[in-house]
Amino acid sequence: MSECYAVLLDTVSIQDYIFQSNQLKENLGASFLIEKRVYGKYLKDAAETVFGKKFDIKAWRSEPDAIRIRLHNDPFEVGYIGGGNALLLFQEKEKAEAFIREWTKSLLLHAPGIITAVASDEFDPDDFQKSKKRLFRILRENKARYIPQTVVPAHGITSECRHSSLSMETWNPSEGGEYVSAGTNARIEASKAAKADINKKYQTELKGEFCFTNALEKLGQIGEEDSHIAIVHIDGNDMGTRFNDGSIDSLPKIRNLSISVDEATQNAFVTLLNHIVENYDPVMEYLGFDNHLKDDRRWYPMDKEFERKILPIRPIILGGDDITFVCDGKLGIYFSKLFIEAFEKQPVSFGGELTACAGVAMIKTKYPFYRGYKLAEDLCGNAKKVRRAKNDSCSYLDFHISAGGISGTLEEIREKYFQTSSGKLLHRPYKLIPESSKDEKSFDQFVKNTRKFQKDFPNNKIHQLRQVLTLSEEVGRRFLQEMEYRGRKLPEIPGRSYSLFCCFEEEMKVTPYFDMIELGEYYPLKLNGDGDQ
Numbered sequence: 001m002s003e004c005y006a007v008l009l010d011t012v013s014i015q016d017y018i019f020q021s022n023q024l025k026e027n028l029g030a031s032f033l034i035e036k037r038v039y040g041k042y043l044k045d046a047a048e049t050v051f052g053k054k055f056d057i058k059a060w061r062s063e064p065d066a067i068r069i070r071l072h073n074d075p076f077e078v079g080y081i082g083g084g085n086a087l088l089l090f091q092e093k094e095k096a097e098a099f100i101r102e103w104t105k106s107l108l109l110h111a112p113g114i115i116t117a118v119a120s121d122e123f124d125p126d127d128f129q130k131s132k133k134r135l136f137r138i139l140r141e142n143k144a145r146y147i148p149q150t151v152v153p154a155h156g157i158t159s160e161c162r163h164s165s166l167s168m169e170t171w172n173p174s175e176g177g178e179y180v181s182a183g184t185n186a187r188i189e190a191s192k193a194a195k196a197d198i199n200k201k202y203q204t205e206l207k208g209e210f211c212f213t214n215a216l217e218k219l220g221q222i223g224e225e226d227s228h229i230a231i232v233h234i235d236g237n238d239m240g241t242r243f244n245d246g247s248i249d250s251l252p253k254i255r256n257l258s259i260s261v262d263e264a265t266q267n268a269f270v271t272l273l274n275h276i277v278e279n280y281d282p283v284m285e286y287l288g289f290d291n292h293l294k295d296d297r298r299w300y301p302m303d304k305e306f307e308r309k310i311l312p313i314r315p316i317i318l319g320g321d322d323i324t325f326v327c328d329g330k331l332g333i334y335f336s337k338l339f340i341e342a343f344e345k346q347p348v349s350f351g352g353e354l355t356a357c358a359g360v361a362m363i364k365t366k367y368p369f370y371r372g373y374k375l376a377e378d379l380c381g382n383a384k385k386v387r388r389a390k391n392d393s394c395s396y397l398d399f400h401i402s403a404g405g406i407s408g409t410l411e412e413i414r415e416k417y418f419q420t421s422s423g424k425l426l427h428r429p430y431k432l433i434p435e436s437s438k439d440e441k442s443f444d445q446f447v448k449n450t451r452k453f454q455k456d457f458p459n460n461k462i463h464q465l466r467q468v469l470t471l472s473e474e475v476g477r478r479f480l481q482e483m484e485y486r487g488r489k490l491p492e493i494p495g496r497s498y499s500l501f502c503c504f505e506e507e508m509k510v511t512p513y514f515d516m517i518e519l520g521e522y523y524p525l526k527l528n529g530d531g532d533q
Contacts, residue, residue, distance in 0.1 A: 004069050005093045006123030007100060008135045010085040011038060012115040012143065018317065019373040021163060024216040024326065026184065027369065029191030031316050033111050036197065037190070039081045042110065046103040047076055047088075050095055057081070064255035067125055079251055082258045083320045087135075089123065096120055112151050113183035117143045128250050151183055198315070199306065205273045210280070211308040212315075213301075217365055220287045220312035220328030223297040227365045228401075228522075230332020233376040234339060236261065236321025237355045237387065237395070248350060256349040261321050264346030264354055269318055271342035272335060276311055279527065283312065286524045287328055321356070324373070329362040330522050333399050336360050337443065340395045340432055352393075357383035357429075360399040362522060367402070375400060378410040383429040397443060398429035401518050420470050422502075423509030438494045440512075449491035450516040451525050456488055466517050469503055476503045491516070 011017070011034060018030040044057045059068070060078045069077040069089045076095070079087030090096040100118055107114050119139035123131045151166055159168040159179070166181035172188055180188070195214050199206065213219065221227035239261070248254050276283060284300055291299050301310040313327040313335060327335055336358040343356055359379025363372040383396035400410070408416070418425040427441075435444040457465070461483070468479045480503065483489065493512055496505045504511045 003122050003124045005090045005096045006079070006121060006131065006135055007088045007090065007096050008085060008119040008139050009039075009043075009088065009103070010117045010119075010139055010143075012117055012147070014084050015373070015377065017114055019370050021184070021187065022369045023163065024314070024316075024369065025191040025214040026163065026187040027316055028194045028214055028314070029187035029189065032190045032194035032197065033114070033186065034084075035319060036193075038107065038111060038114060039086050042106045043081075043086065043088075043103060046099055046106055049102050050098045051075055060255055061259055064259060065252040067251060080255050080258050082262060083322075087132075089125075093120075108150060111183075111186050112181075113186075115147060115150055125251055128254075129246070151181070202270070202273060205270060205277060206308070206311075207277065209308055210277055210311050211303050211306040212313075213303055213310045214314070216326070216369070218301045218303075218310050219314065219326065220284070220289075220301070220331065221365055222288050228329025228362045229365050229372075230327050230329045230335075230522075231361045231363065231369070231372045231376040232323075232325050232327070232332050232336050232358060233373070233380045234323045234336060234343075234356050234358045235380055235384070236265075236343075237357060237384070239321045242351045245351065253350065257351075258320070260347065260349040261354075262319060264343060264348060265318065265321060265323060267346055268339050268343035269315065269323065272339045273311075273313075275338055276313060276335075280309065280311075282527055283331070283524070286527060287312065287330060321354075324376070329401075330524065332360040332362055333397070333519070333523050334527065336397055337432060340397070344395065344432075355393065355395040357387060357395060358397045359383060360397070362399070362401040364402070364404075372402075375402070375410065379429075382410060386429050392431065395432040396429045397432060399518075399522075401522060418514075422469075422473050422476065423504040423511060425469060425511060425514040427510055427512040427515045440493050440495045442494075445494060446512070446515065446519070447523070447525065449493070449512070450519045450523070452491050453513070453516045454520045454525065457483075461488070462517055462520070465503075465513060469511060469514050473502065473504075 014034060018027055018034065021027055021030070040057070044055060047055050047057070055076060057078050060080060067077070068074040069091060075091045077089045079089050088099070090099070097120070100120065104116060104118075107116060117139055119135050119142055121135055121138055123135065160166065161168045161179070161181035161184055163184040164181045166183060168179040168181060170180055170182050170185040172178060172180050172185045174188055191214055195212065199211050216229060219229060221229070243254065243257060248257060289298050289300055293299070302308070303310050312331055313325055315323065315325040317324040323339070325335070340356050340358060344354055346354055348354055357380050359376045359381070361372050361376040361379060363375070379398040379400055383398040387396045400413075407413070414426060430443040430446055431439060431441045433439060433442050433444070435442055435448055439445070465479065468476055480490070490503070490513060493505070503513055
């Protein structure tokens with residue numbers, strides 16, 4: 001047989017579904033539902049209900065070159081699962097339609113709030129590119145037609161769930177118990193499984209001594225002190241181009257590419273995780289923890305359930321080329337750099353070397369999580385935008401530190417608060433390239449200059465420079481002249497001319513010194529693994 005019947009499943013606005021709550025555990029539960037249940041258990045259960053037999057929905061990963069639906073005459077096979085969608089192959093159209101009904105019904109019952117889109121059509125594995133394009137065109141058309149109702153609408157006679165503002169309809173016994181919406185209840189219950197799952201998945205790396213937490217306030221912040229978290233969003237570069245390349249002209253090839261990209265992300269995270277575990281004591285000491293102090297707020301945070309030390313990082317999304325994690329605010333840029341460096345070293349089945357862009361948003365721990373995530377997403381998008389404009393092939397990193405609230409888009413925030421009469425205060429985003437490149441945007445060069453700046457200038461002068469940068473050129477001249485008399489000089493930037501009497505580059509009207517001030521406060525300049533010490 002030359003043709004079969006294909007079903008393309010897609011979840012609409014995955015990030016909005018995962019991050020619509022300001023509670024970390026609910027975000028973790030939502031992510032777990034998508035990864036492990038929607039494209040895992042619920043998909044498997046629906047297929048087995050339709051066919052009345054057991055299926056291994058992960059078989060495509062272990063044998064990516066085999067197409068069982070044709071070679072072994074199987075009635076159903078997973079083409080691939082990844083990137084927020086799944087391609088499924090059926091011998092019979094009627095079975096495919098029965099599967100769609102069963103799967104979507106399961107989501108309405110067990111994962112309310114998830115919006116799906118489905119496309120189905122005849123599919124010829126021998127003409128993979130043409131069949132795939134036609135299927136994705138149908139999916140786009142179906143998405144544009146309507147948005148299905150996936151939650152119980154609120155009525156005047158029902159109370160609102162404090163988590164989601166939807167109809168309060170389900171009793172959840174957690175934390176004393178309360179009525180919540182069905183969607184919130186599903187997330188909370190899934191968060192428990194998510195915590196157990198991730199600690200089991202990385203049990204080798206955790207060595208029976210460490211664990212992950214679902215509590216946002218236990219990521220390295222010290223109680224009763226002003227604290228920040230970092231929300232990090234990292235996305236691979238040019239992945240759409242890589243997957244849509246004309247050479248990826250068969251199902252086995254797209255499977256192998258999907259598997260290799262996913263393995264690259266997983267391996268990069270394991271590398272980062274190993275680094276954190278191996279350097280746990282100096283990392284926690286940098287954050288201000290010391291088990292020898294009488295103040296128990298500064299003892300290493302412990303998990304009561306596992307009776308282990310809590311790591312200052314928690315991944316939320318970790319799959320394909322997409323990763324989102326949260327950590328202590330002072331570690332976000334550092335962990336992002338380590339992850340991308342490990343990601344770039346991973347092999348991939350087709351195409352050139354891997355690169356990625358990162359957005360790091362440092363916000364107050366109690367600030368609405370969803371807004372922080374959107375800022376991180378915008379920062380990543382801005383890094384990609386600059387990379388495309390410069391036609392660069394390297395990785396980029398952008399960051400933002402929010403001392404208060406977040407209002408407006410990233411572009412509006414920077415236009416309003418980081419422009420002065422002398423020029424732009426922000427030199428970012430930066431390229432993750434070696435210092436030896438002598439590129440003014442090299443992050444390694446930037447770290448080296450920040451280290452020199454921190455060494456040469458006392459804290460009171462650093463704070464003074466922060467204010468000076470926002471004032472007139474005359475104030476800047478007087479400050480730099482005073483520093484010259486005291487034998488201090490601001491670090492030089494390769495390829496740019498910063499005169500003695502100006503903190504801003506004369507041609508571009510931008511300064512790198514505000515970035516150095518902020519990096520000095522939110523980057524562990526003395527930890528191992530950070531270039532030249």
